Amino acid sequence: MLFQKKIENYQILKNPFKAYRMNCRHCNNELSIEFTDLGSSPPSNSYLTKYEDKHTEDSYPLKVFVCDKCFLVQIDEHKNASEIFDENYAYFSSYSSSWLLHSKEYVDYMTDRFNFNSHSLVVELASNDGYLLQYFKEKNISVLGIEPTHSTAIVAKEKGIETIVDFFNEKLAIELSRNQKKANLILGNNVLAHVPDINDFVKGMKILLAKDGIITMEFPHLCQLIDQTQFDTIYHEHFSYLSFTTVKTIFSSVGLELFDVQEISTHGGVFKDICQT
C-alpha cells in the first residue's frame, strides 16, 4: 500500500495533469471521457505589469471533459473564480459598439414581446458596466445589476444603474427575494459558461424569478465550437461548454421550462434560450 502511494505521488510530480480526477459539476458523475486537451495556459484577461516576469506566471491545465451521463462539457476550476473576476478585470462590454447595438435591439424586442413596463423589475447577472441595463432604464423600467468585478460595476453605478458588487448565487437570491420584489426578467449574457457552481446559480435564478417571470440566457453553443473548431473559446473563464441538451436538463432540474430558442450571430455564434417557471 505504501509502495502504491509512492508511485501515485511520483506520477503526480512527473505529470500533475495526468493523475487528476474531477466530477461533473451538474450531476457529480466521475468524468472519464476527455473532450480535448490544450495543455496548460496562464489565465486570460489577467495582464502582467511591466514589473512582473512572464516566466514565473502561473499556468493551469486546459483539459476538457464531457460527462457521459448529462453530457456537460467542462473544465475544472483550477483558479478560484474570485481570483479571475477580481478588481483588475479588464473586459468592459461597452467597448464594443456592435455589442451595444445588439443589447439595444434585445431590449426593444423583449419589451415589445413581453410588455415589460414601469412596474417590472429586470435583473441582469454579470451586468458588467451597465451596457445593457441602460436601455431598460431609458424605458423607465426598474433595473438591478449584479456584477462581481468592481472595475466594471463602478462604471455602471456612474450611469445611475443600481448594482450589487457580488457573485450571484442561491444565497444572494434568497437575500434579494426577501428584500425586494421578484424579477420579471432575469438575463445573463455569456455568463452561464463562466459559473463554476452552475447548479447553485440556476437554483438562485429560480428563487429570484417572479411567478410567470422570464429568463433569457445567451451562450456560445457547443456545436459551433465543434463545427468551427473554436478552440480559442476554451479558456479558464469558461468552466462549461453548453448544449441545449445539458442546459434543458440543468434548468428543468429546478423546475424551469425552456420554451424558445433563437440563434444569433454575436460572439461567433451564440444561442439564446428563454425559460419560464
Ligand SMILES: [Zn+2]
Ligand atoms: Zn454530468
